[in-house]
Amino acid sequence: MRRVRRGRPRGADMRKVLRVIHVLAREPQGLWLREISKRCGIHPTTVSNYANTILSPLLEDVSLGSDEKPILRVLKLKDWVFERLERGEDIRRIISISVMARSAGRREETEIL
Numbered sequence: 001m002r003r004v005r006r007g008r009p010r011g012a013d014m015r016k017v018l019r020v021i022h023v024l025a026r027e028p029q030g031l032w033l034r035e036i037s038k039r040c041g042i043h044p045t046t047v048s049n050y051a052n053t054i055l056s057p058l059l060e061d062v063s064l065g066s067d068e069k070p071i072l073r074v075l076k077l078k079d080w081v082f083e084r085l086e087r088g089e090d091i092r093r094i095i096s097i098s099v100m101a102r103s104a105g106r107r108e109e110t111e112i113l
Contacts, residue, residue, distance in 0.1 A: 012054045014092070016042050020050060021058070021077070021091050030060070030076025051075055057098035 019040040024031065033051070037044040051059055051073075058081050065071035077085075084094050 012050060016040070016046065017050055017054060017095070018091060020047060020055065024059075024075065024077045025082070025085060028076070028082065030062070030074045033073040033075060036075060048073070054095065054099065057102050058094070 020036060023036055023039045033047055034044055037047045058078060060076050060078055062074045063070035081094060
């Protein structure tokens with residue numbers, strides 16, 4: 001008998017990731033994390049998790065306070081992401097390219113070590 005997995009699927013919810021990107025695409029100067037959360041309707045912890053993982057290559061992150069627990073965290077899309085969006089590139093393609101580049105960088109780091 002096959003065991004059925006219940007609950008939320010593993011990994012990032014791409015619909016939520018895309019909502020975060022669309023909010024940031026409308027605000028070139030960036031927004032603080034709680035404002036992004038409010039506009040997307042996504043919990044701040046989820047937005048922070050995505051910013052630290054799947055979206056990290058696409059974002060500029062400015063934090064006030066300690067790195068462990070910042071008082072204020074402002075996120076904005078990097079300039080090259082805006083340029084690609086203006087050229088009409090699909091955001092899913094931009095994300096996949098950045099994820100591949102990041103994983104290739106990790107492989108190079110382990111080869112050097």
